[in-house]
Structure formats: C-alpha cells, structure tokens
Amino acid sequence: MTNAATHSTVAPSTSKPRITAGERAGIPPRRMDFEFAEETTRYWYGNNAFLTTFWATLSALFPEGETFFVDSVKNYRHMITDPTLKDQVSGFIGQEAMHSKEHETFNAMAEKHGFPTDKLDKELGVLFKVVRKFVPKKMQLAVTVALEHYTAILAEQLLREDIHQDMFSDPEALKLWMWHALEENEHKIVAYDVYEVAGGGYFTRVATMLIATLVFAVVVTQGHMRLLWADGSLFKWKENWKGLKFLWGWKGLFPRLAKQYFDFYRPGFHPNDHDTVQLLDDWREKMLTEGGMLADQIKNPSRPATV
Ligand SMILES: [Fe+2]
Ligand SMILES: [Fe+2]
Structure with a gap:
C-alpha cells in the first residue's frame, strides 16, 4: 500500500478543543512549574523565622496529605453515578x-535552607499508612472532609485578606500559595459531596473533625x-512572640478563622x-488573564478555559 493510500484513510481532525472533565466541572487542573531561585529569601513570610517555618511546616505536609x-475519595468513586460529581472528582x-508536585519543589527549596521538610512529610506518610x-x-x-475544610477556610483567608500578600516577600512563593488557595476553594465541596454519596453521617463527620483537629495540632x-x-x-x-501573636493573638490568623471552623459542626453544614464565588472570579481574573500573576505559568495559552 502506498503512503498516499494510507493518508487517505486518516479521518479529518475536528477543530473542537478537548475539554477535560475537571474543566467541565469548573475544577480544572492547571499545570504549573514553579521554580525557586537559589537566592530565595530565607524568611519569605514577614521576614520572620517563626511564621516562615509555620507555612513551611504546612507545605511539608501537603505531598503525603x-x-x-485523593486515595480516600477514590475509594468511593465506584458509588458515584451523578455525572457532575464524577467530573468534579476528576478535577479534584x-x-x-x-x-x-509543586509543593515538593517548594519543599526542596526549604531543604536547601536547612529545613527538614522531607522528614516531616515521610513521617506523615507513616501515620497515614497506619x-x-x-x-x-x-x-x-x-478525615479528608475535615482537613479539606481547614484548607478551604485558610485558603479563603489567604485570598481575601491583603495582609498575606504583603507578607510574602518572594514573588514565586506568593504565586504558589495563591494558586493553591484558589484551587482549594474551587474543589472545596468535592470530598464533602462524595462523603454524602458514601452515606457518611453527621456524627462521624464531627467526631472525626474533633480527632483530626487534635492530631493536626500535634503534628x-x-x-x-x-x-x-x-x-x-x-x-x-522576641521574634517568636511576634509570630505567635500573628497566628494566635487577638484577631490573629486562627481566631479570625474560628467562626468558619465552627460552622462545620452545624448539622446540615x-x-x-461559605460563599466564595465572587472571590474566586476576582482571583481567576487577577491570576489567569493576560499579564496576570500566573501568566508565565500558563503553558498552553489557548486553553485558559478556566477564566
Ligand atoms: Fe491542595
Ligand atoms: Fe484540597
């Protein structure tokens, strides 16, 4: 058979762009590739060791966490029949x-500064194995529903309150945390809705939140x-006291989250x-449009289908 004959059998390509399930659900996985320079400031949050190591601890726990x-949601994937929730799970x-992946890169930068983030992540891996x-x-x-509630409310604060953007002194770190914060809020309902499909009840949800809060605090x-x-x-x-007050003082980061945290204990929550529709629209605009904060990260400019 000649090449010409072979070519004649090839179906003409359609011009429709392929939309992923996550994009369909408004939870699009966006490929990022952050790079942290050798000279990244050691104390990149508020020029304060206490606060920088606080965020670095959270980052250390993300890869295993x-x-x-994901695994705990995948366990119930077979029970999901609603096509929208199926798409949302794919996006999640x-x-x-x-x-x-991106926090591993961030943690490698922290390691270079001598922070043993790798050890913390490995130990968390052992805990999750148990x-x-x-x-x-x-x-x-x-547990996932509880911890996703934490990440959603903390992420909402990062997006909503300008003080955080002022405290990040490294622009690449700011991009990473804001991108993560945006997506945590985009997918905040997924684990919760899968839990409901799985027949999860109120008592287990709040009892697990109590236990998860204690364990999370210790870890x-x-x-x-x-x-x-x-x-x-x-x-x-002196420096640690300043950091402690920022987190736990009157109107500190955690006290400001208290109301949203306790909302979780309400039956029917x-x-x-927590309405973040406008907030997310604003941040997608700020980050993903031309010249936006993440413009250099959008690998395929023909697909910012997310804006
Ligand atoms: Fe996340
Ligand atoms: Fe999440």
Whole structure:
C-alpha cells in the first residue's frame, strides 16, 4: 500500500478543543512549574523565622496529605453515578496531584535552607499508612472532609485578606500559595459531596473533625518546632512572640478563622455555605488573564478555559 493510500484513510481532525472533565466541572487542573531561585529569601513570610517555618511546616505536609485525600475519595468513586460529581472528582484528583508536585519543589527549596521538610512529610506518610490500615474507609474519607475544610477556610483567608500578600516577600512563593488557595476553594465541596454519596453521617463527620483537629495540632506544632530548631530560632523569644501573636493573638490568623471552623459542626453544614464565588472570579481574573500573576505559568495559552 502506498503512503498516499494510507493518508487517505486518516479521518479529518475536528477543530473542537478537548475539554477535560475537571474543566467541565469548573475544577480544572492547571499545570504549573514553579521554580525557586537559589537566592530565595530565607524568611519569605514577614521576614520572620517563626511564621516562615509555620507555612513551611504546612507545605511539608501537603505531598503525603493530599495523596491521602485523593486515595480516600477514590475509594468511593465506584458509588458515584451523578455525572457532575464524577467530573468534579476528576478535577479534584488532578488539582491535588499538581499541588503535591509543586509543593515538593517548594519543599526542596526549604531543604536547601536547612529545613527538614522531607522528614516531616515521610513521617506523615507513616501515620497515614497506619490510618489506611486500621481506620474504616468511611472515616478516612471523613478525615479528608475535615482537613479539606481547614484548607478551604485558610485558603479563603489567604485570598481575601491583603495582609498575606504583603507578607510574602518572594514573588514565586506568593504565586504558589495563591494558586493553591484558589484551587482549594474551587474543589472545596468535592470530598464533602462524595462523603454524602458514601452515606457518611453527621456524627462521624464531627467526631472525626474533633480527632483530626487534635492530631493536626500535634503534628503541625511538633513539625513547626523542629523546623525552628533546625533554623536555630527556637529560642529567639522576641521574634517568636511576634509570630505567635500573628497566628494566635487577638484577631490573629486562627481566631479570625474560628467562626468558619465552627460552622462545620452545624448539622446540615455544606462548604458552599461559605460563599466564595465572587472571590474566586476576582482571583481567576487577577491570576489567569493576560499579564496576570500566573501568566508565565500558563503553558498552553489557548486553553485558559478556566477564566
Ligand atoms: Fe491542595
Ligand atoms: Fe484540597
């Protein structure tokens, strides 16, 4: 057979762009490729060791944490019949996978500064291995629902309050955290809705939140202390006091989250009760349009289907 004959059998290509399930659901996984320069400021948040190591601790926990979130949702994928929720789950999985990848890059930068983020992530991996083995799957999903609530409300604060943008002194770090914050809010309902499909009830949801809060507090506090120790800053009282007040003082970061956190304990609560529609529209505009914060990251400019 001649080449010409072969070519004649090729079907003409359609010009319709391929839309992924995540894009259809408004939860598009966006491919990012952040690069942190050698000379990235050591204390990139508020020029403060305490606060920088706090965020670095959270970042250290993301790769293992988000892998666990994805797995706990995947456990119930077979029960989902609603096509919209199916698409949302695909978007959720894609977004979280990309977050893990990018926070690994961020954590490698922190490692170069001598912060043992890798150790924290590995230890969390061991903890989740135990959870996967001994905790019922429905409760594993409830853990994800609880921790996704944390990430959603913290991310909302990052997007809503200008103070955070002023505190980030490294532009690449700012992009990473704001992009992650945007997507956490785009997919904030997914684990919750899958939990409902799985027949998860109120009691397990709130009991798991209580336990997850305690465990999360211990994991983050000990990790944070270890990063501070590695930095030689554990006993720098003045600076640490300043950081502690920023997080826990009157109108500090956590007290400002209290109302939203406790909303979770209300029967009938749903993550969409916290209205972030306009906020996300504003940030997509700010980040994804031409000349926006993430313009250099959008790999395929023909597909900013997200704006
Ligand atoms: Fe995430
Ligand atoms: Fe998430």
